[in-house]
Amino acid sequence: MTAGQGIAAAKKDGLYVYCVVCDRGEHLLGPVGLDDHGVYAVRAGDICAIVHKCPAEPYQSNDRQTVENWVLAHQRVIEMAAERFETVLPMAFNMIVQDGPNGNAGESLRAWLGEERDRFTALLDKLAGKAEYGVQVFWDRQRVAEALLQNDPRLRRMRDEALTKPKGLAYMLQQKLAKAARAAVETRANLYVEDFYTRIRECLDEVRVEGLKKAAGGEQMLLNLSCLMEKGNSALGKVLEEIRETEGISVRFTGPWPPYSFVCAG
Amino acid sequence: MEPELPVRHSRATLVDLLDRVLDKGIVLRADLVISVAGIPLVGARLSVALAGMETMLKYGIMSDWDQAIRTAATQGQELHAVKPSPLKQRPDEALAAPMVA
Numbered sequence: 059m060t061a062g063q064g065i066a067a068a069k070k071d072g073l074y075v076y077c078v079v080c081d082r083g084e085h086l087l088g089p090v091g092l093d094d095h096g097v098y099a100v101r102a103g104d105i106c107a108i109v110h111k112c113p114a115e116p117y118q119s120n121d122r123q124t125v126e127n128w129v130l131a132h133q134r135v136i137e138m139a140a141e142r143f144e145t146v147l148p149m150a151f152n153m154i155v156q157d158g159p160n161g162n163a164g165e166s167l168r169a170w171l172g173e174e175r176d177r178f179t180a181l182l183d184k185l186a187g188k189a190e191y192g193v194q195v196f197w198d199r200q201r202v203a204e205a206l207l208q209n210d211p212r213l214r215r216m217r218d219e220a221l222t223k224p225k226g227l228a229y230m231l232q233q234k235l236a237k238a239a240r241a242a243v244e245t246r247a248n249l250y251v252e253d254f255y256t257r258i259r260e261c262l263d264e265v266r267v268e269g270l271k272k273a274a275g276g277e278q279m280l281l282n283l284s285c286l287m288e289k290g291n292s293a294l295g296k297v298l299e300e301i302r303e304t305e306g307i308s309v310r311f312t313g314p315w316p317p318y319s320f321v322c323a324g
Numbered sequence: 325m326e327p328e329l330p331v332r333h334s335r336a337t338l339v340d341l342l343d344r345v346l347d348k349g350i351v352l353r354a355d356l357v358i359s360v361a362g363i364p365l366v367g368a369r370l371s372v373a374l375a376g377m378e379t380m381l382k383y384g385i386m387s388d389w390d391q392a393i394r395t396a397a398t399q400g401q402e403l404h405a406v407k408p409s410p411l412k413q414r415p416d417e418a419l420a421a422p423m424v425a
Contacts, residue, residue: 150349
């Protein structure tokens, strides 16, 4: 039962595209698509798009589980394609080709594959044997601040001095100390980011800096990277293991992903 | 020391998947396509519910510092002398942060 994609009996004149691969054959992947639709390949020369037929309207829903299932199905089909065809160029979610003035969806799609053949071939070559990994570095800012207050001689002096003074003056000195501590924490953050980024980047073929996001608890995200490297290369894992030894630092390491982040234009 | 292995395929990586599938990947030409990745997939509240699941990561707003890193990266520069800028620890932001298109 399809939710949010029109009535089941609606015309299926659109093609939902999962990914692009290099192949010369005919392929059926079976009923593994969104809402169990049958997935197959549409070919132009040696480039194929992996698709399913659907009504020409986007997949939309207010039901969380439905959306989750669609997203997981999208990813699953791409992974199946990666197993069968080695290298894939993943599409964003909800890329649906419609009938056009020049022909039906299949014809439009083939024409587009033909136009983009050089770009796709270059991308497939670049990505062969590689995978995307996600790296996020967090720190416990409070913990680092406390450690700095303990260990930085200048801050310690300021703190000790404030303790010996009468209330009004002590307060002013504590404000100064707080400001100096904040600056020290920022400096430390920048040092970490520069150091970690440099060491991580050395392991990679390509890296993309992603936006920082709010994190749980007292942790703050310092670095969010999409990393492209050869599948199974262990250099990055080793560097992250070392980075994790740093006090107050934690690391999230995910993957391998299909190379979503490395097929975008710009 | 064993090199660490990345996490794949768990509830914990659903947010990472959403980041990729909704924001990245190849985008079809506008005249061909019914929908583009920028169309909100679901209502704003549900998108936050999806994004903020068990892993508790919410879509945040980029800081100046974040922008400086991005600039340095896209220009292929080494990351040195990044101008320190306050990294505000934001108190709980309103849950209804809109989905970034």
